[in-house]
Amino acid sequence: MKQAGSRRLRLDPEARREAILDAAQALFRTHGWDNVSVADILDAAGLSKGGFYHHFSAREDLLSALAQRVAERALAAGDEARRNAEGGAVARLNAFLAGSMRWQAENAGEIRVLIDILAHPGNDLLVQRLAQATRGVVIPELLAIIGDGLADGAFDVVDANVTAEIIFNMTQDRSPVLADAVARASGGHFEVAVERLGARLRVEGAACDRLLGLSPGSVVLSHPDNIRRLLTGLINVKSDLSTRKNTSVED
Amino acid sequence: MKQAGSRRLRLDPEARREAILDAAQALFRTHGWDNVSVADILDAAGLSKGGFYHHFSAREDLLSALAQRVAERALAAGDEARRNAEGGAVARLNAFLAGSMRWQAENAGEIRVLIDILAHPGNDLLVQRLAQATRGVVIPELLAIIGDGLADGAFDVVDANVTAEIIFNMTQDRSPVLADAVARASGGHFEVAVERLGARLRVEGAACDRLLGLSPGSVVLSHPDNIRRLLTGLINVKSDLSTRKNTSVED
DNA sequence: ATACTTACAGACCAATAGTCTGTAAATCAA
DNA sequence: TTGATTTACAGACTATTGGTCTGTAAGTAT
Numbered sequence: 001m002k003q004a005g006s007r008r009l010r011l012d013p014e015a016r017r018e019a020i021l022d023a024a025q026a027l028f029r030t031h032g033w034d035n036v037s038v039a040d041i042l043d044a045a046g047l048s049k050g051g052f053y054h055h056f057s058a059r060e061d062l063l064s065a066l067a068q069r070v071a072e073r074a075l076a077a078g079d080e081a082r083r084n085a086e087g088g089a090v091a092r093l094n095a096f097l098a099g100s101m102r103w104q105a106e107n108a109g110e111i112r113v114l115i116d117i118l119a120h121p122g123n124d125l126l127v128q129r130l131a132q133a134t135r136g137v138v139i140p141e142l143l144a145i146i147g148d149g150l151a152d153g154a155f156d157v158v159d160a161n162v163t164a165e166i167i168f169n170m171t172q173d174r175s176p177v178l179a180d181a182v183a184r185a186s187g188g189h190f191e192v193a194v195e196r197l198g199a200r201l202r203v204e205g206a207a208c209d210r211l212l213g214l215s216p217g218s219v220v221l222s223h224p225d226n227i228r229r230l231l232t233g234l235i236n237v238k239s240d241l242s243t244r245k246n247t248s249v250e251d
Numbered sequence: 252m253k254q255a256g257s258r259r260l261r262l263d264p265e266a267r268r269e270a271i272l273d274a275a276q277a278l279f280r281t282h283g284w285d286n287v288s289v290a291d292i293l294d295a296a297g298l299s300k301g302g303f304y305h306h307f308s309a310r311e312d313l314l315s316a317l318a319q320r321v322a323e324r325a326l327a328a329g330d331e332a333r334r335n336a337e338g339g340a341v342a343r344l345n346a347f348l349a350g351s352m353r354w355q356a357e358n359a360g361e362i363r364v365l366i367d368i369l370a371h372p373g374n375d376l377l378v379q380r381l382a383q384a385t386r387g388v389v390i391p392e393l394l395a396i397i398g399d400g401l402a403d404g405a406f407d408v409v410d411a412n413v414t415a416e417i418i419f420n421m422t423q424d425r426s427p428v429l430a431d432a433v434a435r436a437s438g439g440h441f442e443v444a445v446e447r448l449g450a451r452l453r454v455e456g457a458a459c460d461r462l463l464g465l466s467p468g469s470v471v472l473s474h475p476d477n478i479r480r481l482l483t484g485l486i487n488v489k490s491d492l493s494t495r496k497n498t499s500v501e502d
Numbered sequence: 503a504t505a506c507t508t509a510c511a512g513a514c515c516a517a518t519a520g521t522c523t524g525t526a527a528a529t530c531a532a
Numbered sequence: 533t534t535g536a537t538t539t540a541c542a543g544a545c546t547a548t549t550g551g552t553c554t555g556t557a558a559g560t561a562t
Contacts, residue, residue, distance in 0.1 A: 013540070034285075037518060049520080051541045059519065264509070288549060300551080302510045310550065 017055050020045045021069060024062050070107075077103030268306050271296045272320060275313050321358075328354030 011019070023044035027036040038059050042052055056062060081099020262270070274295035278287040289310050293303055307313060332350020 011540090016540080038520090039518070048542045050522095050524095050543070053520070054540060057520095262509090267509080289551090290549075299511045301512070301553095301555095304551070305509055308551095 013055070016045075016047070016051070020047065020052065020055060021062070021065060025066060028066075073107070074103055264306070267296075267298070267302070268316075271298065271303065271306060272313070272316060276317060279313075279317075324358070325354055 020041065024036070024041045027040055027044060031040075038049070038052060041062075042048060045052075056065065078099045271292065275287070275292045278291055278295060282291075289300070289303060292313075293299060296303075307316065329350045
C-alpha cells in the first residue's frame, strides 16, 4: 500500500554488485570488519536494504565474495603473465607465479582487508568458507600446472626445488591470503615438492648437521617436521636471493 | 520504584569474576566469539546484566581479561618451576621457560580460545589491547631475567644462543598466544639475543653459503631478514633436538 | 543505628542484521 | 502494441543484542 520509491538509478546488476563490493572493501579497510554496518555500506553504495539483500544473502557473504574477487584477479594477473611468457612448462609456471605475486604485492592493501577478515574469530566456519572460495579458483589452476610437471617427471630435482621455492615463498610471505587455502588444498602435490627438497637436503645432510653442531643424520632423522622447518628457513633465503637476481629457470 | 530482586546468591567478587570468565571461556570455546551473547554468558554464570557490567565495562573486556588470566597462569607456572630449580641464572631461566611452556602445552585448549579471539578481524585495536594486557604481565618478567643476563655479560655467546633458541621456540611454535606480544614488546632485548645468534651464524657463514649453493657471504649480507629467516629454521630444529634430549644448560 | 559502598536485578534504549511487502523498470510473449 | 512475468530495487517492520539507568538488598565503616 505504500509507495515504493525508485529515486536511485537502476544499474546493470553486475556493476551494482561490484559497486557494493567496492564500497564494502573500502569501508572494511578503513574501519574494520565489525565497525561497518550494512547500512554504512548501503549508504556508500547508494542503495537500500532490499537491494543489498537481493545481491547478497547475508553480510557474511561479503567475505567470500571479496575473497573470490581477489583470488580471481590474482589468477588473472598470473594468467596474463603466463600467456606472454615464452619457454617451456617451468618457465611458464614461473611466469604465472611471478605475475600473480607481483599483482598481489601491488595490491597489498586490497589483500590486507581479506587478511583481517580471514582471521575472523573462532570461525573455523568462515575460514573454511573462505578457503573454499579461493580454492575453487586459484588452487586447481596452480596445482594442475605444477602437478603435471611433477607427476610425469618433466621436472628434475632442481626444477622441483625451484617450484617448491616459489610456492613456499608465495604461500609464506607474499601471499598470506592464499597460504591457508594452499596448505589445506594442496594435498599431495605440495608434499611432493617438499619431499624433493628433502631429498636434496639429505644429500647435503652432513654439512647441515655440522653447521648445527649435531651428530651426523640428526637433522634429517630426528623428527619429520624438522625437514619442513629447516626448509622454511632455507627456502625463504634462497628464493629471496634468486628473485632478487631475477633468475629465470630453464626447462 | 520497582522491586529489585536478589534471588541469586551474592558471591565473593573475585569468585564471581572468575565464574564469569570460566563461563565465557567455555562458551567461546565451543561456539566461537560472535556466536555467544552476553546473555548466554550471564545465563551460564547465573547472573544478570547489571552484575556483568559491574565486573566488566564491555563485552570486549572479556578478551583482555581472559588473555591476562592465561598470561598470569603461564607466568605462575614458570615461576614455580624456577623456584624449584637449582643452578645459576641460565639454569633458572631455562626452568622458568620450560615450566611455562609445559603449562601452555597442557592447557592448549584454554589457550586455543585466545588464539581464536586474538585473531579478531580488523581490530588492530583488539590485538594491541591484548598485547598490552599480556605485555603487562609476562614480558617484563621475562625480559628482565634475560636482559639482565645479556646486559652484564653474564651469558657468553653460547648461552645467548640457547636463550634465543628457547625464546624463539616459545614464541614461534609452542606459545602462539604470546608470540605477538613478544614480537611487539620485546624490543631491544630480543634483538640482542638474535644478534648473538647472527654473530655465530656469521662465523659459520661460509658453511652455510656452501650448503645453500651461494657465493660466500650471500646469506649474511644479502638481506637483513635473511638472518632471522634462516635462524627460524635452525633454531627450531636445534632446540627441538635439545629439548628432546632434555639437555640442561649450565651457567 | 546511620551513612555509605558494593554487588547485583531488571526495565529500558539504541543499533543493527535480516524479513516482508510493494513497485517501477526491464524483458518476454502474444 | 500490449499484457504477463521477472528483475532490481525501496522502505517499513521485526528480533536480537550490546549497553545504560534506576533501584535495592547486603555488607561495611562510623
